[in-house]
Amino acid sequence: MTTTITRGLETTGLAKSFGGVHAVDNATVAFHHGKVNALIGPNGSGKTTFFNCVTGMIKPDAGSVSYRGEDITGRPPHRIARAGIGRSFQLCRVFPRMTVLENLLASVRSPTLPGWLRSARQRGDIERARELLMRVGIDHLEHAEARDLSYGQQKLLELAGVLMTDPETIMLDEPAGGVNPALLDRIANLVRALNAEGKTFLIVEHNMDLVMSLSDHVVVFDRGAPIAEGSPDEVRADPRVLEAYLGS
């Protein structure tokens, strides 16, 4: 019996330097489609830069990014979003002076020009937004301005905003950063549930307990390129990983 692996997000020889710093250095990675992938590595190993290259926020110097077999290298971020890849930012980014509901409605776009002038408050969109807010647990804050939310609530709002675009693959840059343990559990549960519904995850995270409990596949970055990958247990046992974390 052969198992066919759906091709998801892949990079080949991806590279990006800032001045003399090789932030991402010839990174060739294939993430497992339909799974929860973790991307770990010491501070400054290029994880965020890698995210930015993949999502089009930064143009890579070399290499390519493909998604489901299609080359998406150098496409502008909104087209990568449309291809089905959603992302969060390391230091949680929401639209501070919009309400929570508007934060989600801002993700709704019209493919046709006349649709641009449609009211942004379509009943269907509002209902969908409310469902997502309920799902992440901040539906009671619908009319609050995003800047008035606590950091944890903003993280949940950011996640709901990403979900509003209905992405197939969700990239989260440190979802647990600066978040209390109770909220951490909620985020972990959300990721599990969404994954069960078919969403692929790619999560950059420093919290090892979370990584080990959540992910199916772990990729370890050091100095801009993967040095090891495998199941959480395999990676934990890999001496190169220990060295990367301790030896730098």
Next chain:
Amino acid sequence: MHSVSDPRPGRGRTAVRTARVVGLVALVALVAAFPSLAPDSFILSVGVVIASYAVLATSWNFVGGFTGYISLGHAAYSGLGGYATALLILRADVNPWLALALGGLIVAALAVPIGIASLRVRGASFVIVSIALVLILLLVFQSWGSFTGGSNGLRVPRPFGDDVLRPEQHERFFYLHAALLAVLLLCWWAIDRSRFGMGLKAIREDEDKAQSLGVPTFAYKLVVFVVSAFFTAIGGGMYALWFGYLDPIFQFSILVGSYMVLMSLLGGIRSLFGPLLGAVIVGYAMEFFKAQYGDTQAHLIAMGALLALVVLFMPDGIIPALGNLVNRFRPKAASIRELTAEELTVQREQQEVRG
């Protein structure tokens, strides 16, 4: 269409709506009655100047208010609109009103490449590019004397003929400006409530974030930029038809662009009527200073001081500041800050335990 109006809670909702309608009716009545209330031709002409400023500031606010891109060089488009209108009448013998519309379209077409070039840069760079454009245009229109009239200026034929007397001219142009302003406000309002507008406001808040959520930021910015340039040009053309004379030094002046910014900031760039309110205050203040102290630079100092006060004490402008003041006296729903994430989780866990 299944659109839902603002579902914000609160008992004062109908009261607010009524107050809005009353305010709007009062505004329209005031504008309609102004020419007959004005004691003399001079006051009437001040009314036209203020209406023109309101048109320009509201046009500016299509870019400034929605996207947060602060253009100090919008005089480029009002100036080009004025000259395009005048030159079409003078050199091609086009009907004045057709010339006005064509002038607007020509400027809109020019705004496409200008927008493509300048909207790539954000923040201070965008401001500098917008200023550079005005300075370039000033040089071009000053030195290309054979076509533009150069520094000697350009006389614009009056559309209503010379048999229409001055006060009558003022009155007609006051209403024309007011009608144009009404159209602008309607368009701004329509964009504000639309999906397009929501995307634009997302750009104002966080452009990278907006893009990561699928908003085609560049296309959105470009469209609203061209719309803004078009309306600014129509405003400039309308002014040229009324004033009857164009001089590059006044048309392509950083000062004119700065007024648009100052007026909008003063009234509030997030508010529909913000630029209009700002135009009335600044326009009136300027005329007052000119009448009081002659054509000195005193009014500039006063404007500078006003701008500083606004930025320091009302960074969002007058209308939001007033809104906050009103809200303070209204019964409030429970403060949202009271619930922290921890408390929420606790609440939820309790619910789960019970459920």
